[in-house]
Amino acid sequence: MSGFFLYNLNNIVQIAVLLYLSYRNLRNLQQKGPWVPAVLFMFILVTLLATGFYWVTHELMTGTSLYAFSAMDIGEIGIFLLLSALLGASFKEPLSRDLPALAAALFFAAGNALLWGAWNGHWAQDIASGLFLWVLVYTLIRGLKRTGSLSRPVWSAFGIGSAGIFALQTAAFMTGSTFGKIFDFASEVIWFAGIVYLMLRVIRILRQDLPDEGLIGLACAASTWIVCTMYMSSNPYYIIADLCNTITFVLLLLVLERKWGETV
Amino acid sequence: MIYSENILICIAAPLLIAAIFLRGEARRFAVFFTVGMVICLLSAYISGFLEFAGMMEADKIPLYVSPVVEESMKVLPLIFVLLVIQPPEEGLFLGSVALGTGFATFENCCYILTAGSENLTYILVRGLAVGVMHLVCVLMVILGTILARRTRTFSLAAFVGALSTAMCYHSLYNLLVSQPGVTSIIGYVMPLFTVGVLTVPYRRIRKEI
Numbered sequence: 001m002s003g004f005f006l007y008n009l010n011n012i013v014q015i016a017v018l019l020y021l022s023y024r025n026l027r028n029l030q031q032k033g034p035w036v037p038a039v040l041f042m043f044i045l046v047t048l049l050a051t052g053f054y055w056v057t058h059e060l061m062t063g064t065s066l067y068a069f070s071a072m073d074i075g076e077i078g079i080f081l082l083l084s085a086l087l088g089a090s091f092k093e094p095l096s097r098d099l100p101a102l103a104a105a106l107f108f109a110a111g112n113a114l115l116w117g118a119w120n121g122h123w124a125q126d127i128a129s130g131l132f133l134w135v136l137v138y139t140l141i142r143g144l145k146r147t148g149s150l151s152r153p154v155w156s157a158f159g160i161g162s163a164g165i166f167a168l169q170t171a172a173f174m175t176g177s178t179f180g181k182i183f184d185f186a187s188e189v190i191w192f193a194g195i196v197y198l199m200l201r202v203i204r205i206l207r208q209d210l211p212d213e214g215l216i217g218l219a220c221a222a223s224t225w226i227v228c229t230m231y232m233s234s235n236p237y238y239i240i241a242d243l244c245n246t247i248t249f250v251l252l253l254l255v256l257e258r259k260w261g262e263t264v
Numbered sequence: 265m266i267y268s269e270n271i272l273i274c275i276a277a278p279l280l281i282a283a284i285f286l287r288g289e290a291r292r293f294a295v296f297f298t299v300g301m302v303i304c305l306l307s308a309y310i311s312g313f314l315e316f317a318g319m320m321e322a323d324k325i326p327l328y329v330s331p332v333v334e335e336s337m338k339v340l341p342l343i344f345v346l347l348v349i350q351p352p353e354e355g356l357f358l359g360s361v362a363l364g365t366g367f368a369t370f371e372n373c374c375y376i377l378t379a380g381s382e383n384l385t386y387i388l389v390r391g392l393a394v395g396v397m398h399l400v401c402v403l404m405v406i407l408g409t410i411l412a413r414r415t416r417t418f419s420l421a422a423f424v425g426a427l428s429t430a431m432c433y434h435s436l437y438n439l440l441v442s443q444p445g446v447t448s449i450i451g452y453v454m455p456l457f458t459v460g461v462l463t464v465p466y467r468r469i470r471k472e473i
Contacts, residue, residue, distance in 0.1 A: 026464045035472065036414050039407060039465050040422065043429050046404075050432040057439055057447055067320070067328050071435030074332070078428025085422035089415045135421065 010239045011056050014246045018049045021253050028260060037216075037256055040086040044079055048249070051075035068125045076227075080132040083220050084139040090216045090259070091143065101141040104159070109134035111166040112228050118173050119232070133228075140221050147214030154197075161190045169232060188237050191229040195244050198222035202251050206258065216259065219252040266377045272305055272370065292355065293362040299341050300366020307334045308374075327442065331434035338363060338402055339427060342409065353410050353469070364402030368395035389452055396455035397437050401430040403462055410469060433458070 022045045029038045054071045058064075066072055088095065113130025117123040144150050150158075165187045172183035202218050226248055229241040276298045283294040310333045315325050345351060345359060372390050381387060408426020412419035440451025 022461075026461065029464050029468050035465070035468050036411060039411055039469075040415075040425075042465065043404075043408065043411075043426055047425075047429045047432055050429070050436045054432070054436045054439060057436070061439070061443055061447060067324065069332070070328060071331070071432045071439075074428050074435070075432040078425045078432065081421040081425035081428065085411070085415055085425055088421070 008056050008059060010242045010246075011052050014242065015049060015052045015056070017246050017250065018045055018052065021045055021249060022049065025253060025256075028257065034260065036089050037086055037259070040082055040089060041253070041256055044082045044086065045249070047075045047078045047082065068122050069128075073125050073129065077129060077132045079227075080129075080136040080224075083223065084136045087139050087143050087217055087220050091146070095139065095142040095146065098142050098145070101145065102138055105134050105138035105141055108137050108162055111162065112231065115166065115169050115173070116231055129231075133224075136220075136224055140217060140224060143217040144214055144221065147217060149214030149218055158194065161194060165190050165232075188229075188233060191225070191233070191241075192237075194225045195222065195229060195241070198225055199244065199248065199251070202248075202255065206251070206254055215255045216252075219248065219255045223248045223252065266374060268305055268308065268374055271373055271377065272301055275370065275373065276301055289355075289358055292358055296341070296359045296362035297366035297369075300338075300363040300368075301370035303337045303341065303363070304334075304367045304370040307337045310337070323442075326438045327435060331431050331438060334367075334398075335401055335405070335427060335431045335434055338367060338398075339405055342405065346409065353413070356406055356409060357466075360402045360406035361399065364399040365395075367402075368398040371395075371398070393437075393441070393452040393455055396459060397434065400455050400458045400462065401434050403466070404430040404433065407462075407465060407469070 022042065025038060025042050025045060029035060029042065051072050054075075058066060109130045112133060113126050116126040116129070120126070168183045168187040168190075172180040172187065175183065198218060199222050202215065202222060205215055205218070223245065226241050226245045230238055230245065233241060279294050279298050283291050283298075286294055307330070311325055311330050314320065314329050314333075315322055320328060341363060342356070342360060346356070351359070372395055375390060375394075376387070379386065405423075405427055408423050408429070411426065412423040415422050437451050437454060439447075440454065441448045
């Protein structure tokens with residue numbers, strides 16, 4: 001039993017944090033202010049809680065691997081969509097169509113989905129997740145472009161970084177053991193560099209109270225980048241990314257509370 | 265073996281006749297309640313077919329297939345009403361509550377006829393846990409629908425996202441109660457606890473509409 005708890009410690013910590021965030025979000029909902037983002041965030045938290053709890057319970061009760069399109073997969077797709085809706089709801093004017101953004105999002109989502117499929121062999125569910133990731137990334141790119149939250153060099157760095165990750169992961173998949181580990185480690189460095197940049201950016205804006213309309217977009221981008229890191233990583237990188245994901249949801253709540261304060 | 269279709273006819277007939285004499289919200293409630301029961305029967309047919317077709321082992325059907333089938337089926341009448349009648353949000357709430365209650369009632373009737381009604385604990389669990397769980401899931405979807413109306417451009421994302429949340433929640437419930445012990449007790453308490461949580465956004469939205 002103690003082994004089980006150690007193995008699932010990150011999940012248990014995440015559930016505890018999410019329960020607190022849900023309580024705080026509910027308290028916010030009782031007050032005046034924009035209720036649409038708060039309810040959308042509540043849905044995200046409930047889905048995260050349900051999937052986290054499902055995973056721990058499934059491990060505890062059966063110890064077997066999950067079937068394709070289990071509650072975990074459905075929940076992950078749901079989170080992609082709810083994050084898109086949350087981001088879309090934060091803009092007064094609807095986001096306009098943007099072909100380059102659509103192509104860039106397709107490149108990112110397809111690259112991820114193909115590599116997930118290659119690594120785990122669950123092609124159907126990975127392609128389905130990839131399609132919904134495409135929706136989210138397309139919304140994120142348009143939102144961040146509108147608010148101008150990322151400078152041109154940063155956009156380029158993320159583009160080159162993504163291409164680099166796909167190349168390194170493909171090389172790791174093809175070469176196998178010794179070289180594969182080196183390529184895998186190199187791709188993890190790029191993933192975590194992206195995580196650190198996005199999280200520090202959100203924390204900096206929050207702490208120094210800097211104006212930024214795209215704060216929700218940055219927090220959602222951090223969460224999306226972390227989820228993609230998790231899907232393409234094994235332990236211990238997976239656990240570290242999962243803990244970063246928990247922190248990102250704390251940041252997302254703080255971002256929403258700040259927005260909330262501006263509106264009231 | 266029970267004949268679910270006969271049970272449905274027996275319960276639905278007086279309700280439908282009563283609907284002729286009812287007006288406004290009461291009639292809407294009676295109709296949606298009956299639709300909820302029909303949906304329950306159709307969901308059982310689909311899940312049964314998938315089990316018969318050998319898609320999955322029988323014990324895995326409630327964990328993987330039933331939540332997806334049942335939640336998708338519950339959404340269909342709501343989509344139809346949204347597209348054809350376009351009712352106000354208050355009407356949507358009423359319809360969804362009636363639909364969820366009808367679904368849960370019919371499922372409970374069939375289970376009680378199969379397993380008997382002597383054990384009060386079992387009856388309480390059926391009523392307060394499974395019954396309320398179906399209601400909670402429909403309420404989640406309807407909250408998502410209202411959000412979808414408000415977010416406009418991201419309406420599909422909000423709607424399908426909320427539906428995924430309901431499916432996830434339903435799967436978790438089915439997993440928790442699939443084996444006796446502490447997990448099943450958590451599962452039985454979960455729907456009532458969630459009702460308490462859902463009252464907060466519900467009250468807030470009621471103020472706005």
